[in-house]
Amino acid sequence: MTTSSMRLLRAGEIIGMPVVTIDGGEDVAEVKDVVYDGANHQLVGFTLNKRGWFRGTLSDVLDATQIAAIGDDAVMVASDTDVSAPVAAADSAALGGGGDAVLGNSVITTDGTVLGTVSGVLVSAGQRPAAVGYEVTDHDGAAVVIPISAQLALSGDNLVVPTELTSFDRDHLAEFGAFVSESRANLDEESSRATQDEEPSQATQEEAADE
Amino acid sequence: MSETMSAALGRRVVAADTAEDIGEVKAFVLDRSGRRITQLHVAGRKRSPKLVNFSDLTAFGADAVIVASQRAVTDSVEERADDMVRGHVVAIGVRVLDTEGFEHGTVTDIEFDPSDGTVLAAVGDDTHWPGDTIRALGSYALIIDAPSL
Numbered sequence A: 001m002t003t004s005s006m007r008l009l010r011a012g013e014i015i016g017m018p019v020v021t022i023d024g025g026e027d028v029a030e031v032k033d034v035v036y037d038g039a040n041h042q043l044v045g046f047t048l049n050k051r052g053w054f055r056g057t058l059s060d061v062l063d064a065t066q067i068a069a070i071g072d073d074a075v076m077v078a079s080d081t082d083v084s085a086p087v088a089a090a091d092s093a094a095l096g097g098g099g100d101a102v103l104g105n106s107v108i109t110t111d112g113t114v115l116g117t118v119s120g121v122l123v124s125a126g127q128r129p130a131a132v133g134y135e136v137t138d139h140d141g142a143a144v145v146i147p148i149s150a151q152l153a154l155s156g157d158n159l160v161v162p163t164e165l166t167s168f169d170r171d172h173l174a175e176f177g178a179f180v181s182e183s184r185a186n187l188d189e190e191s192s193r194a195t196q197d198e199e200p201s202q203a204t205q206e207e208a209a210d211e
Numbered sequence B: 001m002s003e004t005m006s007a008a009l010g011r012r013v014v015a016a017d018t019a020e021d022i023g024e025v026k027a028f029v030l031d032r033s034g035r036r037i038t039q040l041h042v043a044g045r046k047r048s049p050k051l052v053n054f055s056d057l058t059a060f061g062a063d064a065v066i067v068a069s070q071r072a073v074t075d076s077v078e079e080r081a082d083d084m085v086r087g088h089v090v091a092i093g094v095r096v097l098d099t100e101g102f103e104h105g106t107v108t109d110i111e112f113d114p115s116d117g118t119v120l121a122a123v124g125d126d127t128h129w130p131g132d133t134i135r136a137l138g139s140y141a142l143i144i145d146a147p148s149l
Helices: A173-198 A202-210 B079-085
Strands: A008-010 A018-021 A027-037 A042-049 A057-063 A067-070 A075-077 A106-109 A114-124 A131-137 A143-147 A158-161 B012-015 B021-024 B027-030 B037-043 B050-053 B057-060 B064-067 B095-098 B103-106 B109-112 B119-123 B128-130 B134-137 B141-144
Touching: A008 A131, A008 A173, A027 A057, A027 A114, A114 A143, A114 A173, A131 A173, A143 A173, B012 B037, B021 B050, B027 B079, B037 B064, B037 B079
Parallel strands: A018 A075, A106 A158, B012 B064, B095 B141
Antiparallel strands: A008 A114, A018 A027, A027 A042, A042 A057, A067 A075, A106 A114, A114 A131, A131 A143, B012 B021, B021 B037, B027 B037, B037 B050, B057 B064, B095 B103, B109 B119, B119 B128, B134 B141
């Protein structure tokens, strides 16, 4: 199976992007900050600013599930009614704000080696946007990317990662994107297989009924 | 047969029943889908425009646009027409954005069917986008389907 490389964006690059409706071509807001659930390593959504000269904070937020796609130039939503969903996770916090912060956490391996600090969150662009990795910068300023997985633990002070974790050069994000694409495709395949196992085919059901 | 907006702007508009000049094509009003011209701004200023429905045209000639009747001219302006006449929403010059969030330049012209106002294509510097790929025209962008890979 071949898997194409996934496009990735640093969460900070999304800040300031217009939020545009597909059914109207209107820029209904712009991204103020990224709301992130550190405990579950999930992108929750975006807080928003108004557009135009008299911009100010909007009370509306954009839930990640309502996003049609994230491109290089805009965050796309189907219509303006999608820009009103409440932020679901109580533990989530704006990346640029306080709360259960992610940025600045010390990254420590399970054998006790400090790799550096979290300097960014990587988000997959396109449809189904999701947080897929953390950018980690060491004391010398060198940076690597580590994939988000269930093995990570985050406290707000520290991010503990498995010692055997594969990291990627920050300057070679395409390689990391391909890794994430492949992981996601494998997960989708496993999920599909599990669903098939749970639901016996019609033929099997008929055979069982005959018996 | 097709027409372009840039060529049609400034064209005389004449009433068929009275043979009087009504005005000239000053602006086009497109619906929100961006796929159809619904009205023409033919006279009056932007704040008090006079419009004709595209369906009231009997001919979109090379030299003149013919309106069935002088009575077809209306000064009743709905919100969409107001936005387009005043230039809050423009067809020529608007950025092109696809459904995946990528920009593709700006619209330099619009090709349309003069018989019914259907938009046949949006034209860019090096390309054009067929009318059936257009999703919406708003104040920020003309939305098109993302190119298939």
